[in-house]
Amino acid sequence: MVVDDEEDILNLIERILSRRGHRVITARDGREALRKLKEERPDLVLLDIMMPGLSGYQLCKIIKQSRETSSTTVAMLTVKSDDEDKVRALEDSGADWYFTKPIDAKRFARSVEWLLRNPPRRG
């Protein structure tokens, strides 16, 4: 599932991943994401950080703290490239990985497949 308020990004990620045979669900904000999470049970959630309403950090925390969704792999997909943002996502929000936009399509698809296959563990 890709959660982003920018239509272009949703379309781009959907195109990259569906071409490799993945089914992609999209959501435009946190509320839609939470609803679809329960209905669709995605294997991976790719989250923008700066969104109206719930931020990616908040949404990630909710996903990771809910018993129903805590085992879902969550990766940030954002333009925020500071180390401080990455630490906040991985440590405070419980994200499993962090991608910085812009992305290289081939490289990104490989990374997503790694996350789907062997999501990293917390030690």
Place this chain on the structure above:
Amino acid sequence: MVRVCIASGKGGVGKSVICANLGVVLSERGYRVSLVDADIEGPTLGLLFGYEHTQPTLHDYLSGNASAGDVVKSLSPTLSAVFGSVQLNALLKELELERLSELTSMLEQSSDLVLVDSPPGLEEDTKAAVRASEEVLVVLNPDIPSVAGALKVRILARREGRHILGVVANRTGGEYDIPPEELEAILEEEVLGTVRDDPLVRSSLVEGIPVVSAHPESPAAVDIRRLADRLVEKLIPPRR
């Protein structure tokens, strides 16, 4: 002629093992190497070489009770080390952490390479270890807490105006390891080497002999020698 701080944001990743073994490998190749155990609260470098109690220690130097010449221990013609004290009362002494930079500068004059084994975390003692070096080598395990720790080291190094030399992934080989290319992407640093998880490293800790000497053909020893090659390429100009 360069001082390298070996750091990790998270404890227990195997920093001291990497430090000790790199020191041995490079000194055996003829480089003059000095090791400094700057892990003030949990020094283990001495134990890795089989020294349980040495006197005087870095703690004596930092408290002004010993000179640099007193605390440097010669381990071989090309390898020397300054160990820390494992005794609790050493920690109770008033330590002047800024003296660490003076010590590493002094050692640098007679060494090709000074390796500073830093404490984990981002407290004052870690900052002192980073300040006492020009370069920072980040050691991590291929998992999320370790990556977060490595990012914090990057933040600290940047604040202190120090350059990150690269990253070493230690204890690799697990099914859920973060692959080196993903580590490079998230950390925006080169992975200079990976060192496989190896039970012989643990045996060598008990033996008090670094694994590259005790078990030179072991997977970890092979990987550490390869890492040493890469470090030499990055740091030390070719010898005549």
